[in-house]
Amino acid sequence: MTREADLYPAVKRFLERQGYTVKGEVGAADVVAVRGDEPPVIVELKLGFSLKLFHQAVARLAMTDTVYVAVERPKSAKALKANVALARAAGLGVLSVRLPQGTVEAMCDPGEAGPRKSKKKRAKLLRAFERMRGDPNAGGATRHGIVTGYRQDAVACARFLAVHGASRGAKVSQWAEVKDATRIMRDNHYGWFARVETGVYELTSAGRKGLADYGEDG
Numbered sequence: 001m002t003r004e005a006d007l008y009p010a011v012k013r014f015l016e017r018q019g020y021t022v023k024g025e026v027g028a029a030d031v032v033a034v035r036g037d038e039p040p041v042i043v044e045l046k047l048g049f050s051l052k053l054f055h056q057a058v059a060r061l062a063m064t065d066t067v068y069v070a071v072e073r074p075k076s077a078k079a080l081k082a083n084v085a086l087a088r089a090a091g092l093g094v095l096s097v098r099l100p101q102g103t104v105e106a107m108c109d110p111g112e113a114g115p116r117k118s119k120k121k122r123a124k125l126l127r128a129f130e131r132m133r134g135d136p137n138a139g140g141a142t143r144h145g146i147v148t149g150y151r152q153d154a155v156a157c158a159r160f161l162a163v164h165g166a167s168r169g170a171k172v173s174q175w176a177e178v179k180d181a182t183r184i185m186r187d188n189h190y191g192w193f194a195r196v197e198t199g200v201y202e203l204t205s206a207g208r209k210g211l212a213d214y215g216e217d218g
Helices: 003-017 051-061 077-089 119-131 149-162 169-176 181-189 203-213
Strands: 020-028 029-034 041-046 066-071 093-098 103-108 193-199 202-203
Touching: 003 020, 003 041, 003 066, 003 077, 003 093, 020 093, 020 169, 041 051, 041 169, 051 066, 051 077, 077 103, 093 119, 093 202, 119 149, 149 181, 149 193, 149 202, 169 181, 169 202, 181 193
Parallel strands: 041 066, 066 093
Antiparallel strands: 020 029, 029 041, 093 103, 193 202
16 A cells, blocks of 8 residues: 655755755655755655645745645646646646656646736636626526536526517527527537527427426526
8 A cells, every 4th residue: 555655755856956955744844855054844744635735835935935746647647737727826736756767757846927817718708797687696606507608598598489489590689688699509418409490599498397397497
């Protein structure tokens, strides 16, 4: 059974090759490395990423700015990438340890800048914000799940068809005030709409149920 202590030899060799003197279990720290007059390096060892690991590592920042978390390399590249991003945002470094080979890879170093801001992602967030009517998810999801702006638009289209019957997308768009009404009904993501003829849609039985479920929330 793998233990946290099994990570230590590989981490110790990794640091010693860089000229550090390394000792384990120094005070509250799992690993401390010293090189000349430089600030000490602290490494917290864990078999996997966890909130507790990040809490411990952040607490060590009170002692030095050079703090790493060392974990056994996870099988999921996606999980590794996400946790490296979190560590970088917190000012921590990440050491990935391959136990069978006894090798260590520095995924990021302490003090590196956090993730770059994406204008595209921010614009997408603000579009989603503007699209939503009111605050339907206040306090968490509704009884039927998260209500998105897209779903609110679909509910508005369904509500119009429930009252007026089969209608052209352009009319639904104008009267229900849903800019993308035709596309929403054509894509039929929820199975609520059926095409009667080109550009004309009617409400399905699933749509009537969806309207009953989401009508109040939407």
